[in-house]
Amino acid sequence: MLKYKKRFIQSILFVVVSTVMVTMATANTKGELLRRTMADISLLNSQLSQRKADAAEIRIALSKRLKELKTEARKEIRAKKITTKNEALKHPRLLNDLILMAEIQAYMNRYKQKIGYYRVACDRLSYLYQQADDDLKIVNALSGMKIDALVSQANQLNKNYLHEAQTILIKPNLLVVEPPEKVWEKLDASW
Amino acid sequence: MTDNQERKQPVTSEPDSTSEDEALDDELDEDQQKAFESIMSQIDAGENSQVDAEPEKVEEEPEVQDTEDDFAAELEKVTQEAQAVTESPSDTKGNEEGLDEDQQKAFESIMSQVDAGENSQVDAEPEKVEEEPEVPETEADFAAELEKVAEETENDQSVIPAEGDFSEETEDISDTIDDLLKGITSEDDESELSKADPHDDLVVSNEEPQDRKKVEDIDNSSIVMDAPKPEEPVQRPSTKTLQDLPHVGTEHSEIPTNTATPVPPLQEKQKPRKRWKRWLVMASVIAIISLSMAGFGYWWKAKSFETVGATPFPESTVSNEKKQIKETKETKIVSRVQESVIPDYGHEDILRLQTVANSLNRLRNEVLEKQKEIEELRKYYEDGIDSEIRGIADTLHELKMTTATYKKASSLPRVRLGLDAIQRRDMYIKRLQSPINELFFMSEELLFWSRKAEILAIMVGKTSDFDIDSLVEQTTEIYKRLKKDLDQINIEADGSAAEPLKLIWKDVAKRLKQKTNSTTEKKSVNTTDSAAIWKDICEGNFSEKDRLMFLSAEAARCMAKWEGSDLYLNQLTTLSPEAARYLSEWKGEWLGLNGLVELTPTTAAHLARWDGKVLSLNGLTHLSPKVLDILSQWQGEQIELINVEHMAHWENPKTRLFLSEDIQRKHFKKRE
Numbered sequence: 001m002l003k004y005k006k007r008f009i010q011s012i013l014f015v016v017v018s019t020v021m022v023t024m025a026t027a028n029t030k031g032e033l034l035r036r037t038m039a040d041i042s043l044l045n046s047q048l049s050q051r052k053a054d055a056a057e058i059r060i061a062l063s064k065r066l067k068e069l070k071t072e073a074r075k076e077i078r079a080k081k082i083t084t085k086n087e088a089l090k091h092p093r094l095l096n097d098l099i100l101m102a103e104i105q106a107y108m109n110r111y112k113q114k115i116g117y118y119r120v121a122c123d124r125l126s127y128l129y130q131q132a133d134d135d136l137k138i139v140n141a142l143s144g145m146k147i148d149a150l151v152s153q154a155n156q157l158n159k160n161y162l163h164e165a166q167t168i169l170i171k172p173n174l175l176v177v178e179p180p181e182k183v184w185e186k187l188d189a190s191w
Numbered sequence: 192m193t194d195n196q197e198r199k200q201p202v203t204s205e206p207d208s209t210s211e212d213e214a215l216d217d218e219l220d221e222d223q224q225k226a227f228e229s230i231m232s233q234i235d236a237g238e239n240s241q242v243d244a245e246p247e248k249v250e251e252e253p254e255v256q257d258t259e260d261d262f263a264a265e266l267e268k269v270t271q272e273a274q275a276v277t278e279s280p281s282d283t284k285g286n287e288e289g290l291d292e293d294q295q296k297a298f299e300s301i302m303s304q305v306d307a308g309e310n311s312q313v314d315a316e317p318e319k320v321e322e323e324p325e326v327p328e329t330e331a332d333f334a335a336e337l338e339k340v341a342e343e344t345e346n347d348q349s350v351i352p353a354e355g356d357f358s359e360e361t362e363d364i365s366d367t368i369d370d371l372l373k374g375i376t377s378e379d380d381e382s383e384l385s386k387a388d389p390h391d392d393l394v395v396s397n398e399e400p401q402d403r404k405k406v407e408d409i410d411n412s413s414i415v416m417d418a419p420k421p422e423e424p425v426q427r428p429s430t431k432t433l434q435d436l437p438h439v440g441t442e443h444s445e446i447p448t449n450t451a452t453p454v455p456p457l458q459e460k461q462k463p464r465k466r467w468k469r470w471l472v473m474a475s476v477i478a479i480i481s482l483s484m485a486g487f488g489y490w491w492k493a494k495s496f497e498t499v500g501a502t503p504f505p506e507s508t509v510s511n512e513k514k515q516i517k518e519t520k521e522t523k524i525v526s527r528v529q530e531s532v533i534p535d536y537g538h539e540d541i542l543r544l545q546t547v548a549n550s551l552n553r554l555r556n557e558v559l560e561k562q563k564e565i566e567e568l569r570k571y572y573e574d575g576i577d578s579e580i581r582g583i584a585d586t587l588h589e590l591k592m593t594t595a596t597y598k599k600a601s602s603l604p605r606v607r608l609g610l611d612a613i614q615r616r617d618m619y620i621k622r623l624q625s626p627i628n629e630l631f632f633m634s635e636e637l638l639f640w641s642r643k644a645e646i647l648a649i650m651v652g653k654t655s656d657f658d659i660d661s662l663v664e665q666t667t668e669i670y671k672r673l674k675k676d677l678d679q680i681n682i683e684a685d686g687s688a689a690e691p692l693k694l695i696w697k698d699v700a701k702r703l704k705q706k707t708n709s710t711t712e713k714k715s716v717n718t719t720d721s722a723a724i725w726k727d728i729c730e731g732n733f734s735e736k737d738r739l740m741f742l743s744a745e746a747a748r749c750m751a752k753w754e755g756s757d758l759y760l761n762q763l764t765t766l767s768p769e770a771a772r773y774l775s776e777w778k779g780e781w782l783g784l785n786g787l788v789e790l791t792p793t794t795a796a797h798l799a800r801w802d803g804k805v806l807s808l809n810g811l812t813h814l815s816p817k818v819l820d821i822l823s824q825w826q827g828e829q830i831e832l833i834n835v836e837h838m839a840h841w842e843n844p845k846t847r848l849f850l851s852e853d854i855q856r857k858h859f860k861k862r863e
Contacts, residue, residue: 013477013481014480017484017485018484051653054654062646062649065646092631092635096635096639099639100639100643104646107650167654169654169655169656170656171656172656172657172658
């Protein structure tokens with residue numbers, strides 16, 4: 001009799017534990033999907049943040065180089081007593097400086113655009129992450145929460161931003177570089 | 192009918208439970224029988240040794256008077272033993288340890304009894320113990336015996352807390368674990384082993400061999416003995432209650448106790464403990480399994496979350512659609528992780544660009560070196576022209592032909608050769624200009640591309656879509672072209688014609704006139720200021736010597752007599768050859784002429800004969816090769832030429848040469 005009781009209790013316990021485990025696994029499916037989505041978003045967000053920091057760092061380095069070139073150009077202008085645009089364009093060092101300054105300025109403008117792009121991307125990803133986090137809390141507590149739209153949106157965002165996550169994409173051919181004459185005019189005007 | 196039979200009679204005729212228990216006994220006959228046998232054997236043993244333990248019965252039955260004293264002694268002994276058991280748990284423990292060999296059997300016996308007791312559990316009422324205070328004290332041991340059976344019928348967990356010994360026994364963890372394991376392993380064989388249990392129990396507790404026989408006899412009637420169990424006192428036996436017998440009583444008041452009474456507590460201690468332990472083991476096993484499953488679940492979840500895509504969901508919980516979504520995501524994430532593993536994707540491009548920039552910079556340095564070399568050469572020729580003009584001027588001055596025409600001057604061989612030298616050097620200078628310009632543009636172009644490569648190197652590390660290959664290819668071509676141009680640069684390439692000597696003479700005559708005028712003016716001013724100092728010097732007063740701006744030959748002769756070691760005439764801007772000749776006779780160590788801006792070969796030749804240690808000529812910026820050659824023949828220890836901008840070749844290793852850092856570096860580089 002006691003044996004039967006024991007076996008009965010053991011069976012009940014086993015069934016209860018198994019049921020709990022299966023229920024937990026089922027309930028966690030959505031949660032798991034959300035967690036994965038959040039992990040994706042977080043990874044992408046951190047990568048884009050890093051790219052944004054990279055772009056800012058490069059822009060600072062370019063700015064430093066531009067300043068050096070400006071200083072050198074002004075020294076040349078003083079040393080060679082260059083006053084007109086034609087004289088400036090005939091002077092090889094000054095002409096080269098003006099060309100490089102124009103290129104650097106074009107790159108800096110592009111990096112500025114990129115920084116803005118990454119900022120927007122990070123903001124959108126942060127918003128999605130927050131939404132996924134909110135949904136996860138509900139999924140953990142209640143059933144019936146629909147997360148398909150969120151997951152789909154996150155996937156779409158990931159797809160859109162993924163190619164920008166690893167490296168900063170700049171098409172040099174599409175850069176708008178000013179001619180040296182225009183740079184000379186700006187340089188001359190800034191004195 | 193024996194006493195046994197008489198005493199059994201009321202027990203067997205117990206009306207309350209017989210009918211019910213008999214029905215149950217059909218299922219557990221053997222167990223009940225064994226339990227009963229164990230009890231009866233103890234009872235018989237007590238009867239054989241002591242007919243009656245009750246004082247009342249002694250009075251009613253004088254024929255058993257002899258046994259009365261024995262019984263009292265036995266009772267006292269039993270009480271002492273029981274007390275000893277309660278007071279010294281270690282002794283009990285020792286008993287248990289002593290029973291280790293038989294423990295298995297004893298446990299099985301207990302279990303069989305418990306199983307038997309479960310069937311008659313209903314009748315176990317502890318209240319009855321208190322409802323029967325009239326039970327004589329002599330019946331206490333027997334009651335304790337019966338109580339054991341009653342205990343077996345009770346709920347095990349209700350017995351355990353009442354046992355004072357159990358709490359102490361729990362201290363022996365190792366024993367407990369052994370018992371538990373034995374209990375578990377022997378569970379399946381309980382039914383078989385239980386047959387021998389009562390016997391084993393009695394063997395453990397038996398003091399007299401006769402009892403064993405009686406137990407065997409009683410085995411046959413054990414079915415009957417199970418009936419009165421429910422009516423037996425249910426008081427939980429403890430060593431203390433064994434001593435306080437008066438409140439314990441049953442219908443079997445006439446049954447005396449015997450010396451085997453200490454045995455039941457041992458049985459009672461082992462039995463509930465093992466049952467409790469078995470439950471504990473079962474609960475522990477279930478808990479461990481549950482925890483393991485839960486832990487595995489969490490581990491699996493955590494692992495799948497960490498190593499994304501490494502562990503799939505269980506098939507039972509994930510639909511195919513979700514699987515597909517998950518697989519796509521996993522693939523995506525894995526590929527992303529793989530991508531992010533690449534540490535320096537632009538490192539190679541950076542290295543290439545840096546290599547390009549370095550190559551261009553190296554070539555540019557070569558260009559600049561060449562450019563500087565040519566500049567020096569041009570300067571050398573310019574100095575040579577100045578030297579020739581001074582030579583011509585000195586010649587014409589000596590010949591008092593300062594106003595001579597080209598025809599007259601060129602008739603003089605020295606002037607003519609001087610003019611030819613000027614013409615040649617002037618031509619060289621003009622020819623050198625072209626390569627200098629070419630080198631300048633080359634260096635600027637190289638600088639431009641080098642800077643471009645450096646700027647790209649800033650970006651390419653963290654930015655893609657730069658056409659590095661194209662840039663490298665372009666710069667390589669530029670490098671090759673400029674390298675070739677650099678190697679081909681020479682003075683012969685320029686075919687500029689030499690200037691006519693007449694034009695050169697005009698230029699020389701013009702400069703000669705300017706020079707004569709300026710020298711005369713300067714000399715007149717200096718002479719006026721320095722005349723007073725010359726007089727003092729020649730009179731032996733040297734205190735104003737360092738203010739001299741012009742030194743005549745006569746004053747130099749007086750100065751040479753000064754006996755000091757360091758003579759600084761740094762205000763002198765010119766020094767005539769005659770003055771230099773007298774100064775070279777001064778016996779001192781350091782001669783400072785840092786005001787001189789030019790030095791003619793004749794003056795230099797006189798100075799080179801001075802027998803001193805240090806000669807300072809830091810006012811000179813240019814040295815003609817001839818002057819340099821003359822000065823290098825000086826045998827002093829050190830010569831200072833800090834402001835000289837171009838230095839050709841110094842051939843006197845004995846004399847230490849003090850030059851500017853740039854010239855010195857270049858000078859030593861050439862020597863290497």
